[in-house]
Amino acid sequence: MAWSQTAPTLPSGSAWEQEKSVFGRANHWSLSGKLYIARLNGRQFAVKAELTSDNGSYGTYYPPSKWTLRCDIAGVSGTEDTSFDVSKGTTTFYFVGDAGEGVNITAKVGGVGAAVAVQTATFTAPALLGSTLYFKVGGTWKQATLYRKGGTWKNALAEFKAGGTWK
Incomplete structure (x- = not known):
């Protein structure tokens, strides 16, 4: 998990949402x-961060040399990227x-050693795409989060038909 300037491909049914301004x-x-x-x-x-660096209140432009970017997930501090x-x-x-x-996702953006305070935007992680897979375990339906296929663990987002009903 790291910051990049390469846009990820959004799957069908997904869109950029919960716009926050800093x-x-x-x-x-x-x-x-x-x-x-x-x-x-x-x-x-x-998380997509469209950041604009511009003149300060004096009309001059002396920016920090590097951006500082961080993303905390569920209150767990992420590593900062200043590259x-x-x-x-x-x-x-x-x-x-x-x-x-x-889950709460907090993005923190700013400049390394800048006089401008680091700006924060907090999001709620969107719903998972597709239907969630359930298995009956000991008479109780339980939501599956992962399944194993060919030696690799994969996210379980699928539908299956049980007793004539799609689940």
Whole structure:
């Protein structure tokens, strides 16, 4: 799980949603932007951060050298990524992670050592795509989250017919 400038492919039925705006300004640099979240396949999600670096309140432009980008999942601190150079204008970043439906996802964006405070946007992880697979275990229906196929664990998002009913 890391930040990238390569957009993930959204599967059918998914879209960028829950738009959040961020803004911070100091004397010599300003940061503004919009952040979104989308569900990918299985338990994966993506955060999209469209960030604009511009002049500060004095009309001058002395940006930090690097962006600081972080994504926390369910209150667990993520690692910060500071490998991207700051340039004037808009740059888009993407984070791909793993979380179930309804989990809190917090994206933190800013500049390394910048006078502008790191900006925060909190999302609720979108619903999983497709139908969830259930198995009857000991007389009780239980939701399956993973299944094993060919030695590899895969997310269980499928439908099957049981007693004439699709589940």
